[in-house]
Amino acid sequence: MNTVTVELILNGKKIGPIDVAQGTMMIQFLHEYLNLTGTKFGCGAGICHACVILEKTKTGHVTHRTCIKGVGAFNGMNLMTIEGHANIDVKTEALVLHPVQQAFIDHFSFQCGWCTSGFVNEAIGYYESLKQQPVVQSELRAALEHHLGTHVCRCTGYVKYYQAMENLILSQPELIR
Amino acid sequence: MKQWMGIGIFTGILAVGFIYLGSGQTAVINPELNNIKVSEAIKERGRQVAIEGDCVACHTGPNGAEFAGGLHFLSPFGDIYSTNITPDKTHGIGNYSREDFYRAVKFGYSINSGNLYPAMPYTSYRKLNDEDMNALWTYFQSVKPIEQANKDNDLIFPTNIRFTLGGWNQLFFDDSDFKKTVGKSDIWNQGKYFVEAAGHCGECHTPRNIGFAMKSNAALQGAIIEGWDAVDITAKQLKKRGWTHNELIRFFKEGESNLGSAFAGMYTAINHSLRHMKRENLSAISTYLLDEDQHSTMTITSQLTTEAANSPRFLTEDEKAQKGYQGYVSYCAGCHGLDGLGKPNAVVAINNNSVLTADSAYNAIAVILRGLPSKRQSLIQGTVAMNGFSSEISDLELTELVNFARVVWGGHSDSVIDVDEVKAIRKQLDESGYLKDSGPDKSHSGL
Numbered sequence: 102m103n104t105v106t107v108e109l110i111l112n113g114k115k116i117g118p119i120d121v122a123q124g125t126m127m128i129q130f131l132h133e134y135l136n137l138t139g140t141k142f143g144c145g146a147g148i149c150h151a152c153v154i155l156e157k158t159k160t161g162h163v164t165h166r167t168c169i170k171g172v173g174a175f176n177g178m179n180l181m182t183i184e185g186h187a188n189i190d191v192k193t194e195a196l197v198l199h200p201v202q203q204a205f206i207d208h209f210s211f212q213c214g215w216c217t218s219g220f221v222n223e224a225i226g227y228y229e230s231l232k233q234q235p236v237v238q239s240e241l242r243a244a245l246e247h248h249l250g251t252h253v254c255r256c257t258g259y260v261k262y263y264q265a266m267e268n269l270i271l272s273q274p275e276l277i278r
Numbered sequence: 279m280k281q282w283m284g285i286g287i288f289t290g291i292l293a294v295g296f297i298y299l300g301s302g303q304t305a306v307i308n309p310e311l312n313n314i315k316v317s318e319a320i321k322e323r324g325r326q327v328a329i330e331g332d333c334v335a336c337h338t339g340p341n342g343a344e345f346a347g348g349l350h351f352l353s354p355f356g357d358i359y360s361t362n363i364t365p366d367k368t369h370g371i372g373n374y375s376r377e378d379f380y381r382a383v384k385f386g387y388s389i390n391s392g393n394l395y396p397a398m399p400y401t402s403y404r405k406l407n408d409e410d411m412n413a414l415w416t417y418f419q420s421v422k423p424i425e426q427a428n429k430d431n432d433l434i435f436p437t438n439i440r441f442t443l444g445g446w447n448q449l450f451f452d453d454s455d456f457k458k459t460v461g462k463s464d465i466w467n468q469g470k471y472f473v474e475a476a477g478h479c480g481e482c483h484t485p486r487n488i489g490f491a492m493k494s495n496a497a498l499q500g501a502i503i504e505g506w507d508a509v510d511i512t513a514k515q516l517k518k519r520g521w522t523h524n525e526l527i528r529f530f531k532e533g534e535s536n537l538g539s540a541f542a543g544m545y546t547a548i549n550h551s552l553r554h555m556k557r558e559n560l561s562a563i564s565t566y567l568l569d570e571d572q573h574s575t576m577t578i579t580s581q582l583t584t585e586a587a588n589s590p591r592f593l594t595e596d597e598k599a600q601k602g603y604q605g606y607v608s609y610c611a612g613c614h615g616l617d618g619l620g621k622p623n624a625v626v627a628i629n630n631n632s633v634l635t636a637d638s639a640y641n642a643i644a645v646i647l648r649g650l651p652s653k654r655q656s657l658i659q660g661t662v663a664m665n666g667f668s669s670e671i672s673d674l675e676l677t678e679l680v681n682f683a684r685v686v687w688g689g690h691s692d693s694v695i696d697v698d699e700v701k702a703i704r705k706q707l708d709e710s711g712y713l714k715d716s717g718p719d720k721s722h723s724g725l
């Protein structure tokens with residue numbers, strides 16, 4: 102069997118080098134090799150963006166769909182999946198969600214949750230970019246649609262996803278110009 | 279001095295005369311045609327001619343009313359908008375006489391706006407016979423008039439002066455009637471008539487000369503148009519790529535085949551035009567394009583080919599160990615499958631796909647960089663959108679991938695596309711703005 106050697110950073114931890122069957126898609130790698138099943142598989146054809154994960158680069162964040170790309174394409178990257186955004190508070194040992202995750206929960210943004218991992222990763226990528234480059238308030242709605250618009254949700258009608266992001270960003274003046 | 283001025287004025291008059299005579303406004307129409315009685319049968323034939331000529335595709339704006347115009351074309355000289363061809367008296371062709379209509383369709387001269395740009399394929403419609411022209415005229419009289427104003431074109435000087443197109447016509451317009459080829463069957467010639475006249479296939483598939491006119495000595499030999507290769511559809515090349523009579527008819531009817539599915543301009547042509555045509559007419563087209571006059575033998579070959587194409591071909595371990603396969607797994611296999619077999623009714627199979635069997639690798643490279651929008655052929659048939667990988671794949675990866683795919687799935691004994699060729703195509707597509715929307719993977723840059 103042909104294999105491909107994988108070495109990358111995932112949720113802050115070094116993974117590999119590990120030999121993986123050559124035809125393995127990234128989402129399969131997450132599910133089958135690493136037991137990280139939070140990333141959801143929807144259309145399997147790069148359309149719905151449910152399977153999106155986040156790459157941290159020198160200049161910001163890039164998102165990738167994991168259903169259409171083989172694991173080899175991710176070699177050497179520094180990646181985050183849905184499992185990696187929350188932290189444990191050292192003092193209280195309670196789980197502290199990323200502000201984007203918390204905003205989605207506070208706004209009852211999702212129903213079945215299938216699209217959620219993709220939404221969270223995309224939204225975090227955008228949210229983090231605002232810390233360097235704040236958005237003009239009047240352009241926020243359009244910017245959100247531009248950044249999240251490719252994500253398909255079959256349940257919610259998107260309204261609460263966008264509201265959550267809008268309220269979160271507007272509540273933090275440093276993200277607004 | 280005076281003498282020179284005289285010569286100058288004389289040459290000027292000659293030039294204006296030359297241009298005027300080429301403008302099409304003096305084209306003479308057989309006066310007897312005015313006596314033809316209108317009938318339902320003639321009108322129905324006209325509707326067919328309009329379908330065959332694909333009038334609706336260009337003369338309908340985005341979400342607009344049929345034939346009311348407004349579709350945008352980016353020409354090398356600037357923006358052009360198609361016009362309203364409904365019988366509306368103010369904006370459309372409501373004031374056209376039969377002669378005016380003929381002059382517009384066949385000679386590119388409109389009483390509303392003067393000379394038409396050859397983006398309107400009067401250069402092909404010139405070959406329409408009187409009977410079909412008459413039917414078309416009758417049909418357009420019955421179309422619902424739509425009161426929609428035409429948009430102004432935005433072209434660079436001197437192409438914005440319509441009058442000069444008369445000169446273009448004089449130099450490049452083949453002002454001759456359709457000619458049957460002696461020694462060929464009626465059905466073959468019927469196919470030729472469609473391909474050359476209403477179908478205006480050459481407008482995309484024939485390369486153009488320095489004056490942007492179709493090269494008559496290279497008919498249907500393929501041309502780059504809107505960042506795609508409108509492939510060589512001469513009989514030799516079609517057969518080489520494995521096309522058969524039945525496979526072509528299926529392609530025209532469904533936009534799909536065992537040799538790949540239609541995309542870009544061909545998808546539009548099939549969706550609006552070819553798939554609405556009668557099967558016997560499609561058969562005539564296939565007969566002409568494949569230059570085959572005997573059907574019985576062809577049907578047998580076709581069935582054999584279809585069977586071969588239907589039986590899945592799995593890659594060997596050796597093939598999977600080749601340079602290029604890893605790139606295939608990284609960017610393509612998620613949708614097209616590890617063996618290139620695609621997914622029924624969602625993702626096209628790439629084994630035997632014409633994009634790979636073609637001599638030119640242009641489309642293979644372009645489609646990976648650009649991606650494709652989703653397509654719907656009917657309620658139950660379609661394909662999902664293809665992602666463009668321009669922001670992710672390197673020139674070297676793409677070169678190896680294309681060479682690999684052309685050999686294992688395209689039937690080439692060798693493929694030696696080099697990195698510079700890929701670079702050049704990428705540059706050209708990028709400069710023309712075709713890579714803007716590719717690669718929906720998002721970059722959220724804080725800088």
Ligand code: FES
Pocket residue numbers: 141142143144145146147148149150151152153166167168169
């Ligand atoms: S599952 Fe990956 S885009 Fe839909």
Ligand code: FES
Pocket residue numbers: 211212213214215216217253254255256257
């Ligand atoms: S919550 Fe069900 S798909 Fe979005």
